[in-house]
Amino acid sequence: MRMRTQLQTPAVRVENVEKWFGRTSALQGVSLTVQRGDFLVFLGRNGAGKSTLLRVIARIVKPNSGKVEVCGVDVLRHPEVGRERLGFVAHSSYLYRNLTAFENLRFFAGLYGLRSGDRVQLALRWVGLEESAHRRVHGFSRGMQQRLSIARATLHDPDILLLDEPFSGLDFEASELLGQWLQDFVANGKTVLMATHDLEQGLRAANRWAFVDRGKIVRELQGTDTVVREQYKHFLKEKKHDFS
């Protein structure tokens, strides 16, 4: 019974969330429900509020009002419990340059309360960095850092992966690899929420789309990336007219 209730609970539920930074409104009454297994992409210009929304869901930013639930957990009241279910990959790797790949993952495993040794080795093998395990991160290429960053974010086997412009700065090969990983992740029944302004990369596995503009979700769509691309281009043109 409990298992069924858990499965019926949405992966993420956001209700009327508002966020202000001083006098600037970053999110205006955002509401959203994401089911388990969904791959939702937030599309919008820089500064539209995509990253802030992800950071509110991860509860590293506290909203001024509204409600956020991750797998049924109210993250405003129990942020630590909510974060256990989340992995977060951003443009920045969140890694320590003076530690080796192994030490970085062992450190984060410690924070997640994991028995580190085997888990870290497995994660390094999974992202293909086993041979570079004892090299310091400052010698890593951007692609290698991003692979290690994915290992860091998925070390604790999260149900939900939040990605904030994860493809920026990656070369073609690394982008393809990341796109493939995301497909595999969703195929295993997990949930992905990704913010991007780039329509070219890693969107094959996405099934839901939300256009974000000035802190609001202005349009929600379902379907494949090819259909959405055209609509998003039209949307950007409309917005360009609005601005001019």
Add this chain to the structure above:
Amino acid sequence: MIFLRQAGAIFWKDVLTEFRTKDALTSMLLFGLLVILMFHFAFEPDSLETERYGPGLLWMTFIFAGMLSMNRAFTNERENDSLQGLMLAPISWGAIYLGKMLASLLFMLIAEVVMLSFFAVFFNFDLLPRLGWMLTISLLGTLGFVSVGTIVAAISMNTRMSEVMLPILLLPIALPVVIGAVESTAAIFTDPPGEGLAFWVKFLVVFNIIFVTLPLMLFDFVLEE
């Protein structure tokens, strides 16, 4: 217990990073040794002068050298936005504070032991009979200073000119600890130790309890955007 293990992981990460880069320790030691050397030449270090000016000079050196280390406690986390990585972990953010505070405490204590030895040599000061008290006072004074310093470093990290903001914000708040440390050190510099020693040590203990507890409770609000 879990909280302490998480704080321990952050402490160990900071210690490992510092022993690789030696940024904080090198700058603290160089600064401290230069100050002691300059004061050695500035006035004739006989026993009366050392008794009169030594405690203030020592703590001024400790505090300003420590400031260099405090500055690095959070600016290091700006690289690759790694502070966000810590904040995303399922931990109480107080563990970040405690881990960083203990790491800064260790770095400052190591530097202080070296600076104290140089002070003893350059000022012809007989440290050995007072060593126990001196280490106790150093520990209490430094603990109070780094516990306030860590939270202020986190506050000033996101301000413009954070390196200037840190001393401006920190020194007035840490003043009671600095006064307590200087006064208790002055009490042990006399022979026999001054009567005020017990009072000033108790004063330091009380302020340490306040200065460690309050930041632990307030740290979530400091990191929260």
